[in-house]
Structure formats: C-alpha cells, structure tokens
Amino acid sequence: MSELKVVNSYSRQKEVFTALTPGHVGMYVCGPTVSGESHLGHARPFITFDVVYRYLLHLGYKVRYVRNITDAGHFEEEGREAVDKIADKAVLEKLEPMELVQKYTNLFHWAMKEFNNLEPSIEPTATGHIVEQIEMIKKIIEAGYAYEKNGSVYFNVKKYAENYPYGKLSGRVIDDLLETTRDLSGQDEKLNKQDFALWKAAPPQHIMRWNSPWGEGFPGWHIECSAMSTKYLGKEFDIHGGGMDLQFPHHESEIAQSTICNHHTPARYWLHNNMITINGKKMGKSYNNVIKLTELFSGNHEILEQAYSPMTVRFFILQTHYRSTLDFSNEALQAAEKGFKRIWESYDNLKKLEGTAVTAANPELDEKVNKLLADMDNSMNDDFNTARVLADMFELVPTINSIKDKHINANALSTATIEKLKTYFHTYLEEVLGLRNEKEQNDxxxxxxxxxxxxxxxxxxxxxxxxxxxxxxxxxxxxxxxxxxxxxxxxxxxx
RNA sequence: GGUACCGUGGCCGAGUGGCUAGGCUGAGGUCUGCAAAACCUCCUACAGCAGUUCGAAUCUGCUCGGUACCUCCA
Structure with a gap:
C-alpha cells in the first residue's frame, strides 16, 4: 500500500506525511465563531477534517484532534468604532453574551451531529483560555516583538519579518501589505500598518472584558489559536487545518506568534480546504448569499428547491476534492442525493451477498474488483481524494447489483474478494467517509x-x-x- | 492595484505527458401484468491561439474569461 501524502500549504507541495511522534498525530483545526448560526460554508472544513481525522484513525494513529470554539468575539471594523461582534449582537437580541454564545455553540454541535462528524478530542474555548493568551502576549513583549499602546498590545510584524519568513504560508510580500492595507481603527496606535492586535483595550460599552497587565480588554484576533494549540498539542505539532480564507492573516499571524513564543514554527503540515460558492461567488455575510444549515436541512430558503439532508450535503462535499472550490446548485445537490442513494442501496445489497467459490470463476472481473479496492486506499493516501474513492465505489456498484440480480453468478468472484468488498465498503463508507443511512429506524x-x-x-x-x-x-x-x-x-x- | 488559483462533455466534478474517471440528466434496450429499481448500450469533453514533444486536457508562452486573498470570514 502507498504511503499517505498531503498537500502542505506551507511548502506548496505534496509531501509524504510522517508523524512527529510515531503512531501519534496532533491536529488543530480552526473552529467556528459562535456569534451566529453556522451556514453551508462552515460545513466544508468540519466535514473535510472529520474525514482526515477518521482516516488517520483508520491508519492506526492515536490522534488528538483539537478544534476550538471562538466565543470571545473577534473584531468587526465598522467605520471608526471597533465593535465586539458578540457583545454587539447580544444587545440586539437582549441576551447575555455567554447566553448567546451558548445558544450558537449548541446549534453548532447539533449540526456536527447531523453531519455525523466525530467529536474532537478537545474543544477548547477562547474565553476559557484568557490566562494562557495573556501569558503568551507577555512572552512576545519580553521577546521584543510586541508593544503596548493605550492599553492595547500590537505585534510588530515588520520586526518579525526581518528575522522570520512572514508571508510564507500565504505567499505574501510584506512590502505589498504596506501598500494595500486599509485604514482600520486603532491604526494610529500601530507602529506599522501590518501590525495586528494581540490585546485590545475595551471601550466602556464593551461587555466582554478581562483584566490584564495592560488594563481591561479582550484578546486579539489570532492569539487564541496560538495559545490553545500550544497548550494541548505542544510547541510543534503535526497538522493544522482550516479554510483557505484563514490563511491570511489568521494563520500567518498564528505562525508569527507561536514562533516567537515557542522558538519553533507550530505545525508541520498546513492543510486548507477550499470554499463553497453559490453561483460562482463565495458564500459569506458580505455577499448576502448565506444558506444556514437549519435552512438547508429544512429547505426553507429562496435559493433552495427542496430540503437537503445532512448526508446528502456530506456526500456532495466528499464528491469533490477538498482543495477545489465547490459550486452549490440545486441540480448538483439533487445529483448527490441520487448518487448517495444508489451507492447506499448497493452497499445494502452487498451485505447480503455470500461467496460460493474459493477460486473466482471470472478471474478478470475478480482482478478488476481487487484493483478498484486497492485504488481506494491509494486515492485516500493521495491527499485524501475522497472524490476518487467514491468514483471507485460507483464503478463497483454494477458488479454488486448484477450479482444480487443474478445477472452475474456469485462464483464469478472468489469468496475472499466478496468479503473484501464488504470490508472495504463498510470501512470507507461508514468509518472513513462517515456516511450513514438516514432511513427510518426499524419499527x-x-x-x-x-x-x-x-x-x-x-x-x-x-x-x-x-x-x-x-x-x-x-x-x-x-x-x-x-x-x-x-x-x-x-x-x-x-x- | 498587488498576489495566488482556476477555466474539463447538458449539469456537477476526478485526472497533471500516452491507457476514453465517476455521478446526475438525456436516448435506446433487457427484465416486469404494469411500475419502480436494477442491468446493458449510446451521447468520447478538456476556454482560444501558438509552441515544446514521437505523443498534451496534462508542460511553456500569449490572449480571453472567472474566482479567491489582501478586511471579520470556513
């Protein structure tokens, strides 16, 4: 069997995956910001990395999968005033900030269950790690890569870039950033425009606030992931995952922070999933084309012609390689729904088949089947190519169904091959791809x-x-x- | 404006030098009381132009078109 290769965003190359500690894998994936309801776009990274997690487990690794909950509220720059997203919404909905965060966290967990995603090993919250974040910021200041101004702390990107490859992950050139950065609030406090906040002083109306050596405030955009990944996975760990849109500035900043604190680049392999688009446009609040997961499952949205079940969506996502953009349409979802049904019915048929021959009566067919099965392993090892795994399965469907319908005699394949088919279908469909039957339970x-x-x-x-x-x-x-x-x-x- | 990436048959989507992926749709057929399903067959594509090569969807260049990031973002 081939070895696992992954496309590493950091090196921009496909590399053989080797675990830092043999037999163990540490994986960090950027989780949701729970200031609102999850949408279709959120489904992609969590399903993608669920399959990565499942496959690593399948390969026999002990995996510590850490996925954070961002509940401290990132910044939203609107005009001059920086408003904490979560605190702001809380006022609108007349809820306590933590009440709001809890509501959307619960909703997120519900959606993850619907998608049949395994629970991460640790799901740390930003608010639960304020102390760690403050400690980290202190270290960065001590190292001379951050400075305090009016109760806020900023990371000195320019200085960092003089000694470290800032921009390597996202392919950015620091001088370009200087030219293109917009005017943001607090910009006058920064030494350079590219600098980013580690800690922000809280304005009086800000509800979420914590004490710090620099006064009352709240953590900056990127420090939570650095703090929590370090705490639970160590100074260096195997895999860091997330959406491509997080590459810059989020992950780039994360690398900078962790590198200064830990004297080491944090992750060895950076994996990024691509975006889901609607009519060719990225789904996002700013585009006004967001389909929430509750709407998707209920069909209650003007774009939707019907409801799409969680497994249909999961199958739809897995039919595309995770690094490709995926365009949403009713037609595509309906095709996925039918395809999933077809493959699952064939799987049901397969379970009932019994082999009758020690030696295959049709050695060519037997060989073809075995080749397709082997290709499933190879496809997964080739940067988690779930699209090809499913294609291989579809190619096996006519053979399975023909045996079931007696168009092909069961002895065409050896008993060993039929058993192998059963094992592979079960392993890949249910365990690795995480698909499951949505039909009603037996009554x-x-x-x-x-x-x-x-x-x-x-x-x-x-x-x-x-x-x-x-x-x-x-x-x-x-x-x-x-x-x-x-x-x-x-x-x-x-x- | 800067930086990347992409452009595959009616639709969705794998594939990165030779061996026609796959799904959905459509057409014809087998089976069936009729259906449905299943099975078989067919529709043989790689934006355009030029180049490299014995050979290119795949490499190079140019042109056209699109998207993403540069700002919270999955």
Missing amino acids: DKLKGVLDLLVEIRKEARSKKDYATSDKIRNQLAGIGIQMKDEKDGTVSFSY
Whole structure:
C-alpha cells in the first residue's frame, strides 16, 4: 500500500506525511465563531477534517484532534468604532453574551451531529483560555516583538519579518501589505500598518472584558489559536487545518506568534480546504448569499428547491476534492442525493451477498474488483481524494447489483474478494467517509403492517387483480414508502 | 492595484505527458401484468491561439474569461 501524502500549504507541495511522534498525530483545526448560526460554508472544513481525522484513525494513529470554539468575539471594523461582534449582537437580541454564545455553540454541535462528524478530542474555548493568551502576549513583549499602546498590545510584524519568513504560508510580500492595507481603527496606535492586535483595550460599552497587565480588554484576533494549540498539542505539532480564507492573516499571524513564543514554527503540515460558492461567488455575510444549515436541512430558503439532508450535503462535499472550490446548485445537490442513494442501496445489497467459490470463476472481473479496492486506499493516501474513492465505489456498484440480480453468478468472484468488498465498503463508507443511512429506524409494528399489505397484494396479484395491487403500491408511494417487486418474487421497501 | 488559483462533455466534478474517471440528466434496450429499481448500450469533453514533444486536457508562452486573498470570514 502507498504511503499517505498531503498537500502542505506551507511548502506548496505534496509531501509524504510522517508523524512527529510515531503512531501519534496532533491536529488543530480552526473552529467556528459562535456569534451566529453556522451556514453551508462552515460545513466544508468540519466535514473535510472529520474525514482526515477518521482516516488517520483508520491508519492506526492515536490522534488528538483539537478544534476550538471562538466565543470571545473577534473584531468587526465598522467605520471608526471597533465593535465586539458578540457583545454587539447580544444587545440586539437582549441576551447575555455567554447566553448567546451558548445558544450558537449548541446549534453548532447539533449540526456536527447531523453531519455525523466525530467529536474532537478537545474543544477548547477562547474565553476559557484568557490566562494562557495573556501569558503568551507577555512572552512576545519580553521577546521584543510586541508593544503596548493605550492599553492595547500590537505585534510588530515588520520586526518579525526581518528575522522570520512572514508571508510564507500565504505567499505574501510584506512590502505589498504596506501598500494595500486599509485604514482600520486603532491604526494610529500601530507602529506599522501590518501590525495586528494581540490585546485590545475595551471601550466602556464593551461587555466582554478581562483584566490584564495592560488594563481591561479582550484578546486579539489570532492569539487564541496560538495559545490553545500550544497548550494541548505542544510547541510543534503535526497538522493544522482550516479554510483557505484563514490563511491570511489568521494563520500567518498564528505562525508569527507561536514562533516567537515557542522558538519553533507550530505545525508541520498546513492543510486548507477550499470554499463553497453559490453561483460562482463565495458564500459569506458580505455577499448576502448565506444558506444556514437549519435552512438547508429544512429547505426553507429562496435559493433552495427542496430540503437537503445532512448526508446528502456530506456526500456532495466528499464528491469533490477538498482543495477545489465547490459550486452549490440545486441540480448538483439533487445529483448527490441520487448518487448517495444508489451507492447506499448497493452497499445494502452487498451485505447480503455470500461467496460460493474459493477460486473466482471470472478471474478478470475478480482482478478488476481487487484493483478498484486497492485504488481506494491509494486515492485516500493521495491527499485524501475522497472524490476518487467514491468514483471507485460507483464503478463497483454494477458488479454488486448484477450479482444480487443474478445477472452475474456469485462464483464469478472468489469468496475472499466478496468479503473484501464488504470490508472495504463498510470501512470507507461508514468509518472513513462517515456516511450513514438516514432511513427510518426499524419499527416492528410498521413492519408488521407492511408484511400484511404485501400478503394482501400478493393474493390480489395471483388473482390478476391488478387494480388492488396497484392501489396498495400507489398509496404507499403517496405516503413516501416505495414498494419494489424483486426478481425472486420478494418485495422490498425503501422509505 | 498587488498576489495566488482556476477555466474539463447538458449539469456537477476526478485526472497533471500516452491507457476514453465517476455521478446526475438525456436516448435506446433487457427484465416486469404494469411500475419502480436494477442491468446493458449510446451521447468520447478538456476556454482560444501558438509552441515544446514521437505523443498534451496534462508542460511553456500569449490572449480571453472567472474566482479567491489582501478586511471579520470556513
């Protein structure tokens, strides 16, 4: 089997993945800012890195997966006044800041469960790590890379850039930044325009505030991730993930802060997922094209022609490589919904197959199947190419279904190959890609009723009373239960 | 303006030098009392132009078009 390779944003190259500590992986992923409801765009990184997490586990690594909750409120620059996003909204909704944060945290957790994402090992909050952040800022000041002004502390980017490769991750040139940075509040306090805040003095109306050596205030935009990744994963760890839009300035700043504090670049591999677009445009508040996850699941949004289930969305996202942009459309989602159904039904069929041959009667087919299975491993190892894994599975679907329908004899494949098929489908579909059946759970009473209807319909058909048999089937279809007459005379349902 | 990235068949999307990915849609067929599903077959694309090469969707250059980041952002 091939070895795992990942595209490292930091080196801009595909590299062989090696764990810092053999057998263990430390992974940090930038989590949500819980000042509002999660939208479709948020689904991508958390599903992407859930699959990364799952695959690393599958490979046998012990993984510590840290994903933060940003609940301290980043800055929103509106005009001259810097307003804390969370505090501001709290006033609007007449809620306590922590009440608001709790509400959206709960909603976020609900969405993650719907997507069948595994829980991270640690989910630290920014507000819970104010002390660590202050300590880190102190260290940076001591090292001479930050300065205090009017109760705020800024990171000296220019000085940092003289000694370290600032801009390497995002491919930025520091002189260009000088030219293009806009006027922001507090700009006059900074030595240079590229400097960013580590600590901000809180204006009187600011609700979220903490004591610090520099007076009452709150932490800057980027320091929480540096503090929490260091605390839980160490000065150097394996993987840092997040959306591409965080590359600059967030991750670049994170690298700078951590490098000064820890005398080491934080992560060895930087992985960035690409954006989801709607009609070719990035989804975002500023574009006014946001589809919240609650709207997506309910279909309650003007762009949506129907509701899309969490697994449809997950499948849709995994059908594209995580580094490519993914364009949303009803057509694409509906295609994903059908594709997912097709692959899952084939998986159900596969589970019932029994091998009958020690040696494959059709060695060519047997070989083809094994080749496709091997390609699934190779595809995942090739920078988590879930799109190709699914394509391989789709190529196996006709073979599985043909055996089930007896178009192909079960002995065409060796028993070992059939067992391997079962193992691979289970492993990849459920464990690695994290997909699951969304059909209703088995209900014995409903089953009893359906069996009765099957019985009645069978009798009607034997008397060629098709009016009755069709009535049963059509009315069941009307309430969302599909009845299918199988080749062997049995009847199956999907609902 | 600066810096990146991208442009694949009706739609979505893999693929980075030769071996027609895959899904959805559409057409025809097999099966079926009829359906549905399934299976089989068909629709053989890589923005344009020029170049490198025995050979390019894949490399190089130019042109056109698009997107992202530079500002909170997944």
